[in-house]
Amino acid sequence: MQSPEGPNSETATALEGLPQHALERLQRMRGAPGKGGLFTSDLSINEFLLVKAAGFDPVGLVVGSSIYHIGYQFANMMRNQEMDVLSQAMYHARELAMTRMEEEANALGGDGIVGVRLEVGRYEWGQHLAEFLAIGTAVRSRDGKNHRTKHGMPFTSDLTGQDFYTLIQAGYMPVGLVMGSCVYHVAHQGLGQWFKTVGNNTEMTNYTQALYDARELAMERMQAEATELGAEGIVGAQIHEKSHGWGSHVIEYFAVGTAVIQTRADHIIQPPQLVLTLDD
Amino acid sequence: MPLFKKETPEQKAAREAAEARDALSRASLERGGLPLRAQERLAQERGADGRPKLWTSDLSVSELLASRSVGFEPISQVFGSSIYRMAYAVGQWSYGSSMEITNFSQSLYHARELALGRLLQEARALGAHGVIGVRLEHKEYEWGANLLEFTAIGTAVRLRNWPGALPQPFTSDLSGQEFLKVLHAGFVPVSLAMGCVAYYIYTTWNDEYAKRSWSNQEMRQYTQGVYRARHLAFSRLEGDARRVHADGVVGSDIHMKVIEVTAYRRPPYSNESEAIEDYVVEFFAFGTAIAEISKEHQVAKPRLVIDLEDKPTTIE
Numbered sequence: 001m002q003s004p005e006g007p008n009s010e011t012a013t014a015l016e017g018l019p020q021h022a023l024e025r026l027q028r029m030r031g032a033p034g035k036g037g038l039f040t041s042d043l044s045i046n047e048f049l050l051v052k053a054a055g056f057d058p059v060g061l062v063v064g065s066s067i068y069h070i071g072y073q074f075a076n077m078m079r080n081q082e083m084d085v086l087s088q089a090m091y092h093a094r095e096l097a098m099t100r101m102e103e104e105a106n107a108l109g110g111d112g113i114v115g116v117r118l119e120v121g122r123y124e125w126g127q128h129l130a131e132f133l134a135i136g137t138a139v140r141s142r143d144g145k146n147h148r149t150k151h152g153m154p155f156t157s158d159l160t161g162q163d164f165y166t167l168i169q170a171g172y173m174p175v176g177l178v179m180g181s182c183v184y185h186v187a188h189q190g191l192g193q194w195f196k197t198v199g200n201n202t203e204m205t206n207y208t209q210a211l212y213d214a215r216e217l218a219m220e221r222m223q224a225e226a227t228e229l230g231a232e233g234i235v236g237a238q239i240h241e242k243s244h245g246w247g248s249h250v251i252e253y254f255a256v257g258t259a260v261i262q263t264r265a266d267h268i269i270q271p272p273q274l275v276l277t278l279d280d
Numbered sequence: 281m282p283l284f285k286k287e288t289p290e291q292k293a294a295r296e297a298a299e300a301r302d303a304l305s306r307a308s309l310e311r312g313g314l315p316l317r318a319q320e321r322l323a324q325e326r327g328a329d330g331r332p333k334l335w336t337s338d339l340s341v342s343e344l345l346a347s348r349s350v351g352f353e354p355i356s357q358v359f360g361s362s363i364y365r366m367a368y369a370v371g372q373w374s375y376g377s378s379m380e381i382t383n384f385s386q387s388l389y390h391a392r393e394l395a396l397g398r399l400l401q402e403a404r405a406l407g408a409h410g411v412i413g414v415r416l417e418h419k420e421y422e423w424g425a426n427l428l429e430f431t432a433i434g435t436a437v438r439l440r441n442w443p444g445a446l447p448q449p450f451t452s453d454l455s456g457q458e459f460l461k462v463l464h465a466g467f468v469p470v471s472l473a474m475g476c477v478a479y480y481i482y483t484t485w486n487d488e489y490a491k492r493s494w495s496n497q498e499m500r501q502y503t504q505g506v507y508r509a510r511h512l513a514f515s516r517l518e519g520d521a522r523r524v525h526a527d528g529v530v531g532s533d534i535h536m537k538v539i540e541v542t543a544y545r546r547p548p549y550s551n552e553s554e555a556i557e558d559y560v561v562e563f564f565a566f567g568t569a570i571a572e573i574s575k576e577h578q579v580a581k582p583r584l585v586i587d588l589e590d591k592p593t594t595i596e
Contacts, residue, residue: 044590080302162590166341166342203310207363208309209302209306211429212359216318219321227333237336238338269348276584277586
């Protein structure tokens with residue numbers, strides 16, 4: 001299945017430029033000859049140590065944001081259907097935020113971004129406006145090898161520093177945070193059905209089918225993105241469910257996970273041992 | 281988009297095709313099966329040689345590696361769902377004492393069984409040997425009164441060096457790490473075991489007076505009702521485990537929910553009915569049934585460490 005908006009579509013690239021302030025900040029952080037750079041990160045101490053141990057240096061906290069006007073779509077009360085206008089909006093806006101974050105990392109000379117969080121915020125400006133935010137820590141490899149995706153952009157992942165370290169130890173490498181979105185309208189119950197089921201405790205197959213379909217579509221799209229990146233698999237896939245103020249019958253399913261590729265064929269880790277942690 | 285525009289023949293054909301698909305999906309669901317969309321995704325995922333083209337999993341990195349280190353590879357995230365109408369039609373009941381609401385207990389079990397059954401069908405369609413990290417959840421939606429969605433979600437896994445198929449993949453709610461520990465200790469997970477009970481607790485006038493009094497005392501009827509319901513839930517869980525010839529159940533968890541029900545009854549001293557609170561308690565017990573495969577249950581002596589893990593933070 002295709003995504004509503006492919007990762008490399010015209011519209012995604014046409015708007016990806018960064019504001020001037022962002023470019024200046026990134027320039028200062030890179031440093032100049034005779035003047036050292038500075039890194040910022042939202043990594044915890046443990047994460048910082050482990051990212052270092054994995055052979056990467058943090059180069060800076062990177063952000064991408066997009067304020068998006070979400071369009072309107074008419075839904076037939078009595079039909080289960082995907083709201084493709086809304087699906088596309090939710091997908092495209094996240095894509096824009098992600099691309100800008102990747103651009104920032106690129107400007108810092110980062111090879112990838114770890115600990116990416118995707119958030120959707122609403123403001124009081126308007127009902128149909130939402131801010132899509134992507135935030136993470138750009139990292140640069142010390143071994144000088146190419147760790148970028150096949151599109152030449154930094155890899156992205158929502159893995160913590162600990163997970164990132166463990167994954168690399170086991171011979172995998174994250175390639176991209178992959179996502180799929182599906183906004184679905186759940187039909188209102190017809191009178192005939194109401195008569196059939198009133199007073200019984202029974203499965204409501206029309207509802208089951210609607211939500212099942214919506215989740216499957218979101219997962220399918222996430223998988224399509226991973227396949228497109230040439231990934232071997234997806235770890236930590238999650239399905240979030242939210243109604244972004246469209247009324248209770250319209251629900252977004254958002255599937256997100258980190259696509260990984262293998263860097264060596266065996267993924268043998270040292271046999272795990274039982275430990276007793278001395279932390280409180 | 282204009283609201284009253286007549287649809288073109290193409291739009292009509294597309295809409296009718298979509299509706300026909302939905303009808304087929306519903307027919308499949310009514311048989312306890314999977315909707316078409318899920319069947320298609322699974323068919324796509326399954327590669328020609330039985331190995332998946334792209335695997336997906338909701339395992340964390342550590343869970344993934346832990347399950348790999350005991351020879352299991354993830355195939356796909358698998359999922360099952362069922363939306364069930366559950367209503368306590370209070371008016372229908374005229375119980376004169378505390379007792380189980382049998383048909384309701386059955387519905388609570390059946391809805392979860394449907395969701396779990398669909399998860400297993402997905403796993404079987406992928407040629408999985410088992411499903412780990414199964415989470416059973418239920419939630420209510422704003423748009424439907426008395427509707428509960430029961431979902432089961434987990435990761436289907438396959439033994440790397442064993443091409444055979446199991447008639448029934450195992451299911452377990454153990455995490456990747458727990459799975460490893462259980463295997464190392466000489467056990468295998470067999471199946472999830474569940475017990476569901478809905479129990480009606482009848483408030484007698486003696487109870488009502490006790491509630492109104494100022495002295496401290498045990499509410500014996502209530503204690504007894506809760507005890508009885510919990511006992512029933514656990515004995516059903518046990519029954520589930522025995523059916524699959526398990527040796528025990530680990531990680532069993534029990535959830536309790538209390539629903540207040542207002543009944544109108546005549547007190548002994550008067551002819552006027554008064555409102556009185558009865559209760560319905562719901563118990564849901566579940567865990568993973570495990571079977572012994574080796575008599576040696578040696579557990580290595582743990583090492584002391586200070587770990588680099590951060591305290592878990594909640595997302596969103």
